[in-house]
Amino acid sequence: MAKNVAEMKPGETAVIAHFDDEQIAVKLMEMGFLPGTAVRFNFSAPFGDPICVTVSDYDLSLRLDEAATISIIN
Amino acid sequence: MAKRIRIALVGKPNSGKSSLFNHLTGLNQKIGNFPGVTVDKRTGSCQLDDATQGEIIDLPGIYSLYPRTLDEKIVTEIFTHPQHNLYPDKVVLIADATNLKNCLLLLTQLIDLKIPTVLALNMMDLAAKSGLSMDVKKLSKELDMPVVMINARVGHGIADLKKAMLKELRPSSVSVFAIEESIQRVVKLTREHFQLTTDYEAYQYLQQPDNLVSLKAEDREWIKATAKEHQFFAHKFQGAETVTRYGFIQELLNKVVLRKSTREWKKVSYGIDKVLTHKVWGYAIFFVVLFLIFQAIFAWAQIPMDFIDTSFARLSNWLAKELPEGPLFELISQGIVPGIGGIVIFIPQIAILFAFIAILEETGYMARVVFMMDKVMRKFGLNGKSVVPLMSGWACAIPAIMATRTIDNWKDRLITIFVTPFMSCSARLPVFTILVALIIPDTKLLGFFNYQGLVLMGLYLLGFTAAILSAWAMKFIIKTTERSYLMMELPTYRMPKWSNVGYTIVEKTKAFVFEAGKVILAISVILWVLASYGPIDEMNAAKVVARQEGEKLGLTEEQIQDNIAAYKLEHSYAGKLGKTIEPVIEPLGYDWKIGIALVTSFAAREVFVGTIATIYSIGSAEDQPTIKQRLKKEVNPVTGGPRYTPAVGLSLLVFYTFAMQCASTLAIVKRETKGWKWPLIQLAYMTGLAYLSAFIIFQTMG
Numbered sequence: 001m002a003k004n005v006a007e008m009k010p011g012e013t014a015v016i017a018h019f020d021d022e023q024i025a026v027k028l029m030e031m032g033f034l035p036g037t038a039v040r041f042n043f044s045a046p047f048g049d050p051i052c053v054t055v056s057d058y059d060l061s062l063r064l065d066e067a068a069t070i071s072i073i074n
Numbered sequence: 075m076a077k078r079i080r081i082a083l084v085g086k087p088n089s090g091k092s093s094l095f096n097h098l099t100g101l102n103q104k105i106g107n108f109p110g111v112t113v114d115k116r117t118g119s120c121q122l123d124d125a126t127q128g129e130i131i132d133l134p135g136i137y138s139l140y141p142r143t144l145d146e147k148i149v150t151e152i153f154t155h156p157q158h159n160l161y162p163d164k165v166v167l168i169a170d171a172t173n174l175k176n177c178l179l180l181l182t183q184l185i186d187l188k189i190p191t192v193l194a195l196n197m198m199d200l201a202a203k204s205g206l207s208m209d210v211k212k213l214s215k216e217l218d219m220p221v222v223m224i225n226a227r228v229g230h231g232i233a234d235l236k237k238a239m240l241k242e243l244r245p246s247s248v249s250v251f252a253i254e255e256s257i258q259r260v261v262k263l264t265r266e267h268f269q270l271t272t273d274y275e276a277y278q279y280l281q282q283p284d285n286l287v288s289l290k291a292e293d294r295e296w297i298k299a300t301a302k303e304h305q306f307f308a309h310k311f312q313g314a315e316t317v318t319r320y321g322f323i324q325e326l327l328n329k330v331v332l333r334k335s336t337r338e339w340k341k342v343s344y345g346i347d348k349v350l351t352h353k354v355w356g357y358a359i360f361f362v363v364l365f366l367i368f369q370a371i372f373a374w375a376q377i378p379m380d381f382i383d384t385s386f387a388r389l390s391n392w393l394a395k396e397l398p399e400g401p402l403f404e405l406i407s408q409g410i411v412p413g414i415g416g417i418v419i420f421i422p423q424i425a426i427l428f429a430f431i432a433i434l435e436e437t438g439y440m441a442r443v444v445f446m447m448d449k450v451m452r453k454f455g456l457n458g459k460s461v462v463p464l465m466s467g468w469a470c471a472i473p474a475i476m477a478t479r480t481i482d483n484w485k486d487r488l489i490t491i492f493v494t495p496f497m498s499c500s501a502r503l504p505v506f507t508i509l510v511a512l513i514i515p516d517t518k519l520l521g522f523f524n525y526q527g528l529v530l531m532g533l534y535l536l537g538f539t540a541a542i543l544s545a546w547a548m549k550f551i552i553k554t555t556e557r558s559y560l561m562m563e564l565p566t567y568r569m570p571k572w573s574n575v576g577y578t579i580v581e582k583t584k585a586f587v588f589e590a591g592k593v594i595l596a597i598s599v600i601l602w603v604l605a606s607y608g609p610i611d612e613m614n615a616a617k618v619v620a621r622q623e624g625e626k627l628g629l630t631e632e633q634i635q636d637n638i639a640a641y642k643l644e645h646s647y648a649g650k651l652g653k654t655i656e657p658v659i660e661p662l663g664y665d666w667k668i669g670i671a672l673v674t675s676f677a678a679r680e681v682f683v684g685t686i687a688t689i690y691s692i693g694s695a696e697d698q699p700t701i702k703q704r705l706k707k708e709v710n711p712v713t714g715g716p717r718y719t720p721a722v723g724l725s726l727l728v729f730y731t732f733a734m735q736c737a738s739t740l741a742i743v744k745r746e747t748k749g750w751k752w753p754l755i756q757l758a759y760m761t762g763l764a765y766l767s768a769f770i771i772f773q774t775m776g
Contacts, residue, residue, distance in 0.1 A: 022309050023557065029316040030138050031561050032176050042344070046353040047449045050458075050560050057335060058173040059564040061445045066559065 003074070005053065006067040008041035014074035015039070016055075021069040032056035033070060079122075080129045081239055082162035084149065084184075086177055087135035088565045089170040090196040090226035095132040096577050097229050098236075105581055114145075114476075115160075116581075122240050131160060137176065139183045139278065140285075140312065142559070143482040147285050153187055154278045154286060156271060164243050165191045166235065168226070171201035172335065172566075178323045179316070185217070186274035188245040192238045193221045194231075200566075204335035213330045218246040227571055250322045251315055253277060260304035264297065281308050343438075343566045350442050360443060364465075367430045371468065371500070375422040382422070386415030409602035416598060416678055417591040420470060423500040424586050425579050427469035431462060432578035436570035441562060448560055454542050455549025456493075457486040458560060464490070464541065467497030468534075471739045472590045473582045475746055483558035489548045491746060492756055495739050496541035498534045498731060501679040505730050506533055508683055512705055513723030529727075537731050540763070590738035597677035597737050601648065605674065605685075608646040616641040643689050648673060662729065662765065663722040663772040665710075675735045682730070721775035725768040733764035 008014060016037050019025035032055050033039065040054040049064045085091045095103075099118025116132040133152070134145035141147045152158050165184060169177035174195075184191050195201075195210065214221040220238045224231030253261050253273050257280075265276035283289060283297040301308070349355050393407035434440040440462065448458030456464075459481045466474035474494045481487040498506075507530075514526045607613070620641040624634035643649050652669035659669055671685040683701070690704045708717040734740070734757045743753040 022313070024559075026140070026309055026312045026316065027142070027559065027561060029313060029320070030140065030179065032320075034317065034320050043347065043351065045351060045446050045449060046356055049449045050445060052347075052351075052445065052564055054337075056173070056175045058176065059340075059566075061441075061448075061560055061562045061564055063448070063560045066561065 002071045004068050005039060005041065005062070005070040005072060006051070006064045008072070010041055010043050012074070013038055013040045014072035017071040017073045019069055020071060024066055024069050028066070028070065031060060032058070039070070039072065077126045078129055079126060079163045079239070080131065080160070082131045082133055082152070082160075082165045083168060084133050084165060084180065085135060085168035086137050086170070086180070086563075088563055089135070089168050089177060091132065091135060091168050092574055092577070093226035093571055094166075094168055094194065094196070094224070094232075095130060096573055097226060097232050098128070098130050103577070105584065120236070122236050126240060128236075128239060131162065136180060138179050138316075140282065143480060145479050147287060150278070150282065150285055151287055153184070153189065154275050155288065158288070163190070164239060165189050166194050166239065167191055168194045168196050168224075171195045171197050171223075172204055172206065175320070175323055175327065178326070179319055181217070182250040182319045182322060183274070185219075185246045185248055186251050186272065187278075188272050190243040190245050191219055192235070192243065193217065193219055194235055195221060195223045196226050198223045199225055200339070201335065204339040205333060206331065206335035207333045208327075208331045210330075213326070216248075216326055216329060218248050219243075251318050254311070254314070257304065257306055257311065260300060260306050263300060263304075267296070267300075268293070277311075280306050281312060340566055346567050347442070347564075350439065351446055356442075356446055360446065363430075363434070363439075367427065367465070368468075370426050370430065371423050372503075375426050378422040379419055382415065382419050386411060386418070390415070404606070405599070405602065408606070409599045410595070412684070413595045413598035413602070413677075414591075416681065417587060417594050419680075420500050420586065421583055424469045424473070425583050427466065428473070428579050428582040429575060431466065432575040433570045435462075435578075436568075436574055438565040438567045441564050444560075444562065445564065452558075454546040455486070455489050456542075456545050457481055457483065457490070457558060459562075460486065460490040463494050464497055464538075467494045467499060467541075470499050470501075470586055470590065471495045471497070471736065472742050473585050475739070475742050476585060476589075478746070483554075484556055485552050485554040486558055488552065488747065488752065489545050491743055492548060492752065493541040493545045495734060495736065495756070495760065496537045496544065496732070498537040499679075499736075501736070502533075502730055504680040505675075505682045506530055506727060508686075508701060508705075509723050509727050509730075511702055512718055513720045533727060533731050536728070540732060544759075589742060593738040593741050594678050598681070601674050601677055601681070603647075604651070605643055605646050605648040605670075605688075608642070608649065612645045613642055616645045640689055643670065643685075661773065662768040663719075663725050665717065668726070672729075672735075675730075676737055678738075679730060679735050721772050724775065725772040728771055729764045729768040731764070732760055732767060734760035 002017065003014070004020075005014075016033055016035050016039055018035055019028060037056060042052040042054055042059065044051040050061045051064065051067055052059055052061055053067070054060075083091055083095055095116065095118065098120040102120070103116060103118040105114055105116050118130050118132075120128040120130050122128045133149045134143075136146045136149050139150045139153065141150050152160050152162075155161065167177070167181050167184065169181070181191065181193060193214075210221055210223060220241070220243070222231055222235045222238050224235055251274065257277075260280065261273050261276045264270070264279050265273060268276070268279065270276050270279070279286065279289075279297055280301050283294045286294075289297075300306075350359060390407050390411045393403075393411060397403035397407055431440070434443070443461055444458035446458075447461050451458055451460055460478075462480075463474045463477045466477050471494050474497070475491050478487050478490045478494070481490060510526050510529050514529050516524070516526055518524050519528065617638055620638040621634060624637050629637070648670050649666070651673050652666040655669045655673070656664075656666040659672065664672070667686075667689045670689060671682045674681045674685045686705070687701055690701070690708065705718050706716065709715070710717040710719075740753040740757060743756060744750055747753070
């Protein structure tokens with residue numbers, strides 16, 4: 001079972017494999033989430049959602065349902 | 075003759091674009107609207123050399139030509155329409171050097187549109203700190219465009235940038251994104267149809283006809299039909315385009331970056347995040363910040379507000395004495411001057427609130443607030459980004475509603491606009507203060523908490539609760555297929571740049587004065603006419619009766635004048651209106667006198683105090699203790715007891731908390747939602763809720 005970004009733990013780094021949702025994918029790619037790029041899970045908000053990740057040298061917030069559409073390899 | 079060139083500033087949010095704009099233009103800034111759309115347009119002029127003046131346009135922050143929010147559409151609009159009247163001669167793209175990859179995405183799109191561009195590399199100091207080093211000369215050569223290093227915070231490199239802007243600039247000869255073969259035909263067709271200069275422009279037309287606002291309806295239809303006929307699938311091609319562009323960028327960076335950055339320099343920022351977004355401390359700190367803001371709005375703003383209040387009252391009195399008699403001069407001294415005073419009085423509170431908001435945004439803390447509040451807010455149909463508008467609502471709903479433009483999802487934005495006026499704005503405070511002082515004893519609970527203060531706080535909470543619950547209800551009523559996102563940069567913490575804070579205060583205050591001000595002024599003049607004129611016979615008779623009565627009772631001339639004013643108001647058109655609505659408001663415990671105050675409150679709520687002062691012949695509205703004494707003495711002829719019982723007072727307080735009594739807010743909601751539908755629903759809903767709640771309170775307590 002392929003993992004996705006929403007399932008990562010704080011401090012974990014992984015490589016983006018592909019996207020499951022075309023509509024969100026175009027937006028994610030514009031922000032620098034590209035297949036083959038490293039993504040790091042930094043921390044989550046107090047109620048577990050949204051989360052903060054680092055991708056191509058900057059920090060971004062993502063909601064869990066957005067993060068869940070990004071499949072990773074690690 | 076000085077030459078003028080138009081230069082557009084673009085870049086992603088948090089890249090230092092506002093700082094650069096402020097450095098270039100100083101105080102020569104103008105804020106207007108882009109034609110046809112409600113997006114703030116910031117322009118300014120900048121002397122480039124003795125003979126050339128630059129007209130600088132600060133465009134909304136964007137990541138790419140594919141817009142997410144309303145604001146961003148304007149950028150795509152301008153860049154894909156060379157005939158647009160704001161189409162720039164040159165573009166300066168400001169890039170955050172610590173995050174060059176993302177910043178260059180937009181740059182490659184500008185290159186393909188063949189727009190002459192200068193690349194300004196900002197935050198080189200931070201890039202150096204992060205260990206990054208690159209070959210800027212090579213970058214310039216590879217991109218075939220001038221590259222200037224700047225530090226927008228302190229203003230380094232601005233002179234070099236100006237020089238680069240002055241130089242003859244041709245579009246870069248690089249081509250980044252080649253149109254795929256399968257769609258070359260449809261792109262060519264579109265390009266010919268609209269006589270466009272580049273293929274990429276035609277491609278953009280095909281990609282997002284709905285986002286190009288100035289296209290005619292039939293042109294839009296033509297594009298959609300043509301795209302469909304030639305199997306142009308927007309999403310698929312957009313994804314491929316982004317991958318191609320990032321591929322180009324990665325290759326470029328591999329060539330020019332000599333040493334990569336590390337995460338070390340962000341350690342402090344991450345450390346701060348551990349505390350500020352902590353489960354307990356995060357919220358505790360946020361509430362302390364809110365408390366501080368409240369303290370500032372209530373306590374500190376009071377001093378300048380009192381000063382403005384007395385100054386305008388003096389000016390009005392002085393004018394009344396000095397100007398010759400006559401309706402026109404009365405209009406000036408009693409209609410227009412107090413009307414302007416009623417606008418200026420709110421400036422201190424609005425300026426202080428936006429000073430705080432600007433500082434919170436500048437430091438990067440506001441993004442964390444959005445981050446922390448998003449989940450909670452979503453439960454109620456809102457969005458983390460609704461926090462700023464809701465907070466601004468404590469000062470004034472007008473800039474608050476304008477601040478909702480950053481919310482990309484239409485449903486979330488509409489709900490935020492709809493519920494923001496429930497947040498108790500500064501115009502409600504004078505009304506609250508006088509009524510609370512009237513019905514709540516000035517004693518302390520447990521010797522510590524002042525009862526009056528607690529009730530006041532309760533009213534603010536009541537407004538907030540109404541906002542949240544209404545939002546929650548609307549979540550189920552409004553249907554949308556549009557998805558909501560929260561992909562937002564969490565910028566590294568930094569010290570605020572004070573001049574930027576200053577510019578924000580000026581900008582927001584101006585928005586209030588000119589947007590709200592014109593409506594408040596117009597309505598206060600109308601209301602003044604209604605309150606000063608009535609059927610001539612009745613008005614004259616009222617004057618005579620008041621004088622006779624006063625003389626019989628042996629009152630002083632001043633008291634007689636106050637009584638005449640009250641009699642005149644009673645028999646004016648406004649008085650008649652108050653009496654007409656009396657049967658409607660009677661179940662809430664109000665008489666026609668309060669009715670007049672309700673009617674005049676429609677200019678701005680705080681007019682209530684002035685109207686009450688006039689109708690009870692108090693003469694001056696500044697004198698709060700006197701108003702309080704007089705209201706206490708007012709007798710209800712039906713019961714024989716006091717008119718302002720706790721039941722009536724509470725009923726009024728709740729009415730003012732909920733009711734939509736602000737014509738300027740309605741005007742702004744109409745503009746932002748593009749029609750009368752939402753402001754009218756808002757008016758009916760809020761006033762209905764106010765009526766019902768006041769009714770229940772009065773009937774159960776009274």
